[in-house]
Amino acid sequence: MPRTRPELGREHKVEQILSRAELVARERGLRAVSIAEVARSLDLSANSVYWYFPSRDELWIAVVERIAGEAFESKPSDGVSWERQVLWLVDRLADVYPMVAILQDDARQSPRLAEFHVQLREQLQDMLTEAISVHVPEATDPAGDALTFVALVVGCYALDLPAPQRAGLVEEAMRRLWS
Numbered sequence: 161m162p163r164t165r166p167e168l169g170r171e172h173k174v175e176q177i178l179s180r181a182e183l184v185a186r187e188r189g190l191r192a193v194s195i196a197e198v199a200r201s202l203d204l205s206a207n208s209v210y211w212y213f214p215s216r217d218e219l220w221i222a223v224v225e226r227i228a229g230e231a232f233e234s235k236p237s238d239g240v241s242w243e244r245q246v247l248w249l250v251d252r253l254a255d256v257y258p259m260v261a262i263l264q265d266d267a268r269q270s271p272r273l274a275e276f277h278v279q280l281r282e283q284l285q286d287m288l289t290e291a292i293s294v295h296v297p298e299a300t301d302p303a304g305d306a307l308t309f310v311a312l313v314v315g316c317y318a319l320d321l322p323a324p325q326r327a328g329l330v331e332e333a334m335r336r337l338w339s
Contacts, residue, residue, distance in 0.1 A: 174212050176202060181223045190220055190259045217266075221276045224263060228256045228280060232287065242295040243334055250313055250330050257317035285310055296338045305337050 180201055181193045195216055199206045213219040231252040236245050260280060267274035288306035292299050299305055312333050316326040 170212070177209055177212055177219075178222055178226060181219055182226055185223050185227070185259065186255075190223065190262045193220060193223060195219065215272075217270050217272045220259075220263065220273070224256070224259045224276075224280070227259065231256050232283070242291075243331065246291075246334065247327055247330055250316075250326065251323060253313065253317070254323075257314070261318070281310065292338075299338060308337065309333065 177198055181198050184193050184197060184201075193216070195206050195209045195213070198204075198219070199209045202209075209219075213222065231249075234252070236248040240248070260277070263273050263277045263280075267277045285303070285306045288309055289302045292302040292305050296302070296305075312329065316329055321329070
């Protein structure tokens with residue numbers, strides 16, 4: 161018999177749901193994540209999942225936030241050059257980009273997904289703008305450089321370029337922008 165909400169704390173239940181949804185997203189893609197799928201795999205009713213995530217969009221956002229958080233919060237090894245740090249981050253985005261592309265596509269029908277997509281892009285741009293300001297003192301327009309760089313990286317992923325080709329383009333862009 162399925163366990164009831166009072167038996168498990170809210171944080172534990174949210175973690176359980178998110179862990180399962182993340183697993184599904186990583187294995188089969190974000191579109192495979194549904195309230196019904198997650199509920200079924202956890203032996204819960206769909207209404208139980210809706211209690212914590214009022215819509216599929218909210219569940220998707222929580223999954224992408226979690227995966228993106230892992231990519232953005234971890235750090236490369238100490239002593240790594242600025243350029244290598246950028247390449248490391250671009251490689252880490254490989255886990256996030258396919259999901260972001262789905263969010264962007266579905267944002268046409270969902271104001272909530274559209275809002276989250278913009279927030280995610282702005283977070284990445286702000287992070288890059290700050291890093292450029294610190295590490296590239298000769299940069300005259302760090303925000304413009306960050307936007308250019310984000311567009312390049314998104315383009316690399318949209319074209320499904322292999323990692324070595326992606327790294328070459330990113331290195332060339334850094335050279336052209338900041339030398």
